Amino acid sequence: MTANSEYLNELQQQGDFLTLSRNNEWHLAAGAFTLSNGTAVTIHDTGVIEFQPKCDTTIDVVLSSAIHGNETAPIEICDDLIKRIILGDLQLAQRVLFIFGNPQSINIGKRFVEENLNRLFNGHHTVEGVRMNNERTRAAKLEQYVSDFYQRGGQHRERCHYDLHTAIRGSKNDKFAVYPFLHGKPWKKSQLQFLLSCGVNTVLMMKSPATTFSYYSSFVHGADSFTVELGQVKPFGENDMSRFAKTKATLSALISQKEVIYKEFDASDFELFAVHRSINRTEQDFTFPFSDDAENFTGFSKGDLLATDGQTCYYADVEGEAIIFPNADVALGQRALLTVIPLQLTDNII
Numbered sequence: 001m002t003a004n005s006e007y008l009n010e011l012q013q014q015g016d017f018l019t020l021s022r023n024n025e026w027h028l029a030a031g032a033f034t035l036s037n038g039t040a041v042t043i044h045d046t047g048v049i050e051f052q053p054k055c056d057t058t059i060d061v062v063l064s065s066a067i068h069g070n071e072t073a074p075i076e077i078c079d080d081l082i083k084r085i086i087l088g089d090l091q092l093a094q095r096v097l098f099i100f101g102n103p104q105s106i107n108i109g110k111r112f113v114e115e116n117l118n119r120l121f122n123g124h125h126t127v128e129g130v131r132m133n134n135e136r137t138r139a140a141k142l143e144q145y146v147s148d149f150y151q152r153g154g155q156h157r158e159r160c161h162y163d164l165h166t167a168i169r170g171s172k173n174d175k176f177a178v179y180p181f182l183h184g185k186p187w188k189k190s191q192l193q194f195l196l197s198c199g200v201n202t203v204l205m206m207k208s209p210a211t212t213f214s215y216y217s218s219f220v221h222g223a224d225s226f227t228v229e230l231g232q233v234k235p236f237g238e239n240d241m242s243r244f245a246k247t248k249a250t251l252s253a254l255i256s257q258k259e260v261i262y263k264e265f266d267a268s269d270f271e272l273f274a275v276h277r278s279i280n281r282t283e284q285d286f287t288f289p290f291s292d293d294a295e296n297f298t299g300f301s302k303g304d305l306l307a308t309d310g311q312t313c314y315y316a317d318v319e320g321e322a323i324i325f326p327n328a329d330v331a332l333g334q335r336a337l338l339t340v341i342p343l344q345l346t347d348n349i350i
């Protein structure tokens with residue numbers, strides 16, 4: 001038996017694709033097998049596994065986690081779904097591609113090894129004059145796997161991609177999703193209904209292109225794609241999984257049912273925000289006036305200090321301007337803070 005078929009046998013028996021990926025941090029030989037229910041399983045690489053059920057399908061679903069390696073709860077959710085599929089406990093009704101983005105960063109318990117993977121998508125992995133590293137190579141490969149997956153599914157099918165994360169700090173709105181910039185295309189009620197079913201009622205509408213995985217799938221492949229933040233980071237095994245029960249049940253239904261009926265759309269169920277501005281760190285001396293544990297979506301009064309970048313002070317210029325993802329430790333030139341303001345739903349939704 002070759003090493004390749006040995007790992008395939010073990011995977012088929014135990015369904016533990018997460019451990020297999022963690023034991024092969026940057027590369028795993030491709031392989032394939034078929035489950036007794038007819039579902040075709042293809043391992044494209046470490047952390048990248050595709051399931052194609054025998055039945056007719058209508059949606060091509062990408063579920064990614066571990067784009068940041070220390071964000072454990074989504075990894076645990078996907079690990080469990082993969083196990084149940086391989087062991088035959090969850091029968092699929094849709095094509096699914098699971099991605100554990102950065103296995104080495106899972107192993108070291110860090111957000112990333114050398115570079116933040118979620119700043120490298122949509123071509124930003126390959127920049128003339130910038131040295132390639134493992135994360136840049138990985139971002140390029142992940143784009144290719146997603147592209148191939150959607151292309152094999154074919155045109156005129158529903159495409160979705162949920163990139164699952166947990167936030168570094170707590171949030172007034174525990175779970176929230178980022179709706180990538182759609183370049184004028186309308187937002188979709190059906191997607192907001194899906195998110196609500198996952199326990200996510202707060203959605204941040206982006207107004208410009210990004211380097212994120214979700215923006216890539218949305219922009220390049222027309223997928224309904226979101227970065228979904230499921231709560232605060234905890235080490236493996238310390239997550240209170242009951243807080244993720246709705247997310248897990250909804251994802252499970254999405255991939256195992258021909259159709260899922262969600263609660264009727266009601267705009268008052270949601271808190272929507274639009275990005276107001278992005279504040280970059282340009283100086284070594286960069287500080288926030290609020291404490292390290294200030295929560296995402298904390299609002300400020302007009303005129304309040306938001307950040308100090310060397311000699312430059314940033315003040316809230318809109319009443320209720322709220323902070324998202326503050327991180328004073330980012331590399332020079334990168335985003336240290338995003339601010340948002342409340343948004344009313346307009347006509348631009350279908």
Ligand SMILES: [Zn+2]
Nearest residue numbers: 068071165166
């Ligand atoms: Zn993350």
